[in-house]
Amino acid sequence: MRPLALTAFTATSCLGRGAEPTLAALAAGRTGLAPCTFETVTLATCVGEVPGVDAIALPAGLEEFECRNNRLALLGLRQDGFDEAVRAAAARLGPRRIGIWLGTSTSGILETELAYRARDPVSGALPAGFRYRGAHNTFSVAAFVRRALGLEGPAAVISSACSSSAKVFASAQRALAAGLVDAAVVGGVDSLCLTTLYGFHSLQLVAREPCRPFDAGRDGLSIGEAAAFALLERPGGDLATDAVLLLGTGESSDAWHMSAPHPEGRGAAAAMRAALRAARLSPAEVDYLNLHGTGTPSNDAAEAHAVAAVLGTAVPASSTKGATGHTLGAAGGLEAVICALALSHGLMPGGVNTQRLDPALPVSYLRESRRAPLRRLMSNSFGFGGSNCSLIFGRAG
Amino acid sequence: MSAVLSAWIEGVGLLGPGLPDWPTAARILSGAAPYESRPTVIAPLACLPSAERRRTGKVVRLALTVGLEALERAGAAAAELPAVFASSGGDGENCHEICQVLAGPERQISPTRFHNSVHNAASGYWGIATGSTAAANALCAHDASFAAGLLEALVQLRVAETAVMLIAYDADYPEPMRSARPIPDAFGVALLLTPAAGPRSLAQLSAQLVAAGTQGMSDPQLEALRAGVPAARSLPLLRHLARGESGRAVIDYLENQRLELTVTPCH
Numbered sequence: 097m098r099p100l101a102l103t104a105f106t107a108t109s110c111l112g113r114g115a116e117p118t119l120a121a122l123a124a125g126r127t128g129l130a131p132c133t134f135e136t137v138t139l140a141t142c143v144g145e146v147p148g149v150d151a152i153a154l155p156a157g158l159e160e161f162e163c164r165n166n167r168l169a170l171l172g173l174r175q176d177g178f179d180e181a182v183r184a185a186a187a188r189l190g191p192r193r194i195g196i197w198l199g200t201s202t203s204g205i206l207e208t209e210l211a212y213r214a215r216d217p218v219s220g221a222l223p224a225g226f227r228y229r230g231a232h233n234t235f236s237v238a239a240f241v242r243r244a245l246g247l248e249g250p251a252a253v254i255s256s257a258c259s260s261s262a263k264v265f266a267s268a269q270r271a272l273a274a275g276l277v278d279a280a281v282v283g284g285v286d287s288l289c290l291t292t293l294y295g296f297h298s299l300q301l302v303a304r305e306p307c308r309p310f311d312a313g314r315d316g317l318s319i320g321e322a323a324a325f326a327l328l329e330r331p332g333g334d335l336a337t338d339a340v341l342l343l344g345t346g347e348s349s350d351a352w353h354m355s356a357p358h359p360e361g362r363g364a365a366a367a368m369r370a371a372l373r374a375a376r377l378s379p380a381e382v383d384y385l386n387l388h389g390t391g392t393p394s395n396d397a398a399e400a401h402a403v404a405a406v407l408g409t410a411v412p413a414s415s416t417k418g419a420t421g422h423t424l425g426a427a428g429g430l431e432a433v434i435c436a437l438a439l440s441h442g443l444m445p446g447g448v449n450t451q452r453l454d455p456a457l458p459v460s461y462l463r464e465s466r467r468a469p470l471r472r473l474m475s476n477s478f479g480f481g482g483s484n485c486s487l488i489f490g491r492a493g
Numbered sequence: 494m495s496a497v498l499s500a501w502i503e504g505v506g507l508l509g510p511g512l513p514d515w516p517t518a519a520r521i522l523s524g525a526a527p528y529e530s531r532p533t534v535i536a537p538l539a540c541l542p543s544a545e546r547r548r549t550g551k552v553v554r555l556a557l558t559v560g561l562e563a564l565e566r567a568g569a570a571a572a573e574l575p576a577v578f579a580s581s582g583g584d585g586e587n588c589h590e591i592c593q594v595l596a597g598p599e600r601q602i603s604p605t606r607f608h609n610s611v612h613n614a615a616s617g618y619w620g621i622a623t624g625s626t627a628a629a630n631a632l633c634a635h636d637a638s639f640a641a642g643l644l645e646a647l648v649q650l651r652v653a654e655t656a657v658m659l660i661a662y663d664a665d666y667p668e669p670m671r672s673a674r675p676i677p678d679a680f681g682v683a684l685l686l687t688p689a690a691g692p693r694s695l696a697q698l699s700a701q702l703v704a705a706g707t708q709g710m711s712d713p714q715l716e717a718l719r720a721g722v723p724a725a726r727s728l729p730l731l732r733h734l735a736r737g738e739s740g741r742a743v744i745d746y747l748e749n750q751r752l753e754l755t756v757t758p759c760h
Contacts, residue, residue: 205588209595222670234612235634235638251641253632267645270649270653274648291610294600294607349626349628351624480608480617481617481631482620483617
């Protein structure tokens with residue numbers, strides 16, 4: 097594929113609002129995970145909650161979209177001048193020529209969960225203020241971002257669980273290649289809700305302490321929330337040497353099980369190989385791998401097998417989910433932005449919380465953040481339903 | 494200037510109220526038979542292992558049924574066929590059950606309900622049923638979901654020069670969600686799209702974005718179906734296919750965007 101430039105990017109998670117606090121936390125090896133006090137949740141687990149989300153007011157005229165997920169989206173859009181960069185691109189290219197592909201797994205379902213607690217005791221009806229289209233529907237966040245940024249191009253939400261906002265890069269890249277659009281806003285937004293907290297708990301996949309990816313004693317994931325965005329454009333001739341490029345995307349399906357990965361990471365390996373092919377790179381040219389690394393025993397084992405088979409065992413790799421939590425439908429986007437920050441600042445983020453590496457996992461797991469000149473990075477995202485996506489990013493010079 | 498995307502339609506699968514399969518639907522849409530709306534009947538799936546079969550709700554069965562019909566009519570295999578799944582609401586019954594449990598004192602969700610709650614559940618079961626390890630996408634664009642799925646499929650086909658399966662499906666919610674999102678019944682459509690004409694090709698399809706001009710259905714019951722179910726926004730396109738006529742259909746997409754489809758039959 098022809099590389100695309102990330103002409104703007106930003107991430108907001110429990111590590112902070114925007115690039116600067118995110119990078120500082122990653123460099124210092126700080127986690128944003130803390131014991132869960134979200135809503136009325138009584139589970140003994142840690143979460144990566146973004147403070148202050150519910151204080152964000154949506155712009156006048158967009159009240160239809162009120163929900164935690166869209167408040168988080170707006171908070172994210174306003175960091176690092178991202179919204180201004182998109183408006184400038186719209187002025188340059190035309191609002192109909194900029195597409196939106198965003199990932200989310202649960203959209204504004206928290207509003208629906210709360211509405212179900214407030215049903216009419218006689219009729220069972222939801223409260224009158226319940227808004228299906230603006231809050232509940234999976235498309236809500238893309239519809240909201242399209243309106244908030246004044247864009248009029250094609251738009252879709254990709255919702256394939258935890259690969260959602262990695263796959264948006266692939267869909268947007270194809271739309272640019274086919275000439276459907278001239279730029280694309282991509283990213284992911286997922287917010288805390290009861291469905292995922294109690295759902296992962298039902299599968300016994302939630303850790304009690306902050307998650308410890310690739311640790312011998314890892315016992316599950318920690319759920320987080322995030323809003324991460326990038327603006328993709330065809331690169332012009334005047335790229336700065338520290339500009340970040342999307343070099344390759346690879347997607348596959350496990351065709352194996354709804355909630356468990358193929359034990360040897362068959363689909364994961366296929367996605368990584370496809371990304372290398374698209375980027376025309378050999379495995380040895382990848383300087384760092386941001387693992388999916390959720391911290392569940394089976395996910396990390398399957399991924400380690402796939403990584404060893406495709407990239408070998410020497411490439412430095414880490415999961416940043418010990419710092420951010422697993423932000424589910426936003427994870428691919430968040431980790432893409434972490435890769436972009438890593439490339440532009442020459443920082444390989446270490447995986448925090450992990451104490452004793454699992455000797456059964458043949459991966460060069462990086463526990464301390466390390467400064468190094470980086471050229472090309474890979475990021476993995478895998479989801480329920482056996483949906484896999486790998487992305488490769490690189491520096492322009 | 495918007496790009497023109499094109500493909501050949503190799504096979505169609507269809508299931509909806511009073512529309513039990515594509516040949517029956519084609520007779521109705523061509524005007525050769527009258528339309529009578531009857532509740533959509535979705536049969537059990539033989540293609541899944543029994544454990545998975547027990548876990549699937551009607552929405553997954555709907556999606557897989559139309560996908561398998563399109564494959565069969567095209568005489569194609571799913572093996573390395575990329576698939577695009579487009580749905581506005583996914584599995585509404587499953588979502589309702591989860592929200593109901595979360596509103597109660599125990600909050601003990603069934604693990605199966607939770608893994609079925611992902612928007613790509615149909616895509617996951619499709620992989621298990623067909624063994625296809627090719628990339629699959631699961632997307633949503635509310636009422637624009639069919640057009641968004643078709644665009645994604647046409648773009649994939651253009652860029653990778655590969656056949657793509659598009660499966661668009663939606664089903665009715667139970668109350669109390671039904672009042673907030675009154676989808677009348679289940680409707681699914683699958684199109685097997687190929688980059689070149691084959692012996693079984695039905696028609697060539699070209700698509701481009703335009704600003705306005707949606708066409709409805711002349712039959713009031715079919716128009717109610719088109720307007721009521723996001724996946725049934727495909728009906729104006731399917732009418733052209735059924736009639737075997739060249740022509741143009743403009744279908745609903747987003748605010749300020751419509752998708753203009755030009756259909757050129759092969760026979």
